[in-house]
Amino acid sequence: MAEVVLNGVSKTFGATEAVRHVSMTVPDGAFVVLLGPTGAGKTTTLRLIAGLEAPDAGTITIGGEVVNGTSPAERNVAMVFQQYSLYPHLTVRENLEFPLKSPILRTPKAEIDRRISEVAKVLRIDHKLDNKSTQLSGGEMQRVSIGRALVREPAIFLMDEPLSSLDAKLRSELRVELKRIQAQLGATVLYVTHDQIEAMTMATHVGVLDEGGLVQFGTPREIYENPVSTYVASRLGLPRINLLPVSVFPGAPADAAIIGLRPEQIEQGAGREAKVTRVEHLGDQMRVHLDLEGQAITTLADPHQNYATGDTLKIQPRDPLYFDATGQRI
């Protein structure tokens, strides 16, 4: 396992700047999650580290060595693709053996067998080892794909939305499993996802990308509690942060234009009156959609409350986040 450092890395495809001056340190043993919408440069960042793309500018360092210009094989990275790319002409076992049998590793037979049975057990694919990889279900294919990365001991694991194609149950199981394996191996992981639960539960660090640039990097808690902009604030939190004009509530600083309220930053029972427009019971919690001077606000309430559409509810902010007109945090 190793530390990975990106220093001023840029990559342009034609007219699009996919990655723009990204500098970031993935500490040894860290689980770093990259967040951002489609096209923010998450996958390109992974591919640059893997060596599948060459950066136009900047340096990439893995374990203290600059790897610009070296082949993917020389970098000793493992990658799980979003599109599960099992070799269709090989069995599950042959797929898992493939990286271990590479000319770089040349693992002895006994060691290969040991690691494969270990990984297969963890991912619960041990009964499918002799199946053709094309005979598997989508979930099984993706587990084999993850397994093909896990059988190695690479400098860093690069994972590009590895769980996005799985059903909810399997996803939550594998999420716990991946985190457990990562902690146990002390593995360095760079993980791309859209799923904020994955980000919050697995990450030791979160990097938020916007149009190719890294806008904030920190622990999940830092990102959640101290977002640098409305963009970052909107990436984490469910229901999403409410962004309202500052005039709605009194007491804002002079240059603030937007007030950001996460559901838990809305105090109920005092303050201004808002109208309940919709109530969603989720079992363990209740989402209340409110209307305040034409502004839609979503908050959470005790599931035992009996709110109904048309009720009025007094609300006031508690430790809100303030942003200026461009969306930057004040």
Place this chain on the structure above:
Amino acid sequence: MSSFSVTEPSKGQKWFAGIVVVVYALVTLMPLVWIIATGFKSPADAIAYPPKIVYEPTLEGYVNLFTTRTRMTPEALEEIGPPQTWYDRIVRRYDMVISGPSRYGERFLNSIIIGFGSTFLSIFLGTLAAYAFSRYRVPLKDDLMFFILSTRMMPPIAVAIPIFLMFRQLGLSDTHLGMILLYTAVNLSLSVWLLKGFIDEIPIEYEEAALIDGYTRFQAFYKVVLPQATTGIASTAIFCLIFSWNEYAFAVLLTSGTAQTAPPFIPTIIGVGKDWPAVAAGTTLFLVPVMVFTILLRKHLLRGITFGAVRK
């Protein structure tokens, strides 16, 4: 109750399709059956009119195909004594003895060397070129691909005279190497285009995965791309072999002895004796290698289908 189905053909459609298939099979198979049957007829039966459907089969055609024979006077035959083998007995009916092997075996071997040699070379070069065109940023790629295809836009025999002169200058006339190179040149455009299509279909993710798994570009090509391209390679190889195996015009023009293939040789068997059974026998045997090759590769045509392994 009968209902209309979009996927299940009606009874009438099935019958119609069946009849079309049977008629087509009859039309294509008749000449083949005729040739095979003629190979086992005696020369008299072969030219009988109306044609004989029932006849006494004989291996005379095959014996004549593989041997040269000399007519002897009855006294000379007496001196030699009675025929020793079944094929001696066949030729003795015509007061002849076998004086040696014919050239059919050599010509057949030439066909094998040249046909399979040029097929191998076309596939080998074609696969590499198709991979490069499919995966790399080649300058003027479209123009080059068009140029490669354009070599097919005229009948190859249109350039027979220049090729004849070139071969004479280079000393390639009537050589195996010359014929292999010529057939490879003709087949390459087909193999590059066909194989590029097949390789384009193989997602690049597999190679990227292999690169990350610790393999070089060439190893990724060899271990991941090639096994998945077997379908395309097999069908392309069949096309290439059929062309070079059956090619007649260049073979007549450029070969006369050492490197002569079977197609220009078979008609010469007719000679003065109008030995149709021998011609038919030569033709029948000539069909076998391509048939065997196609049957051997048939299972590859169904294998290596990447269906379902990559989510699109």
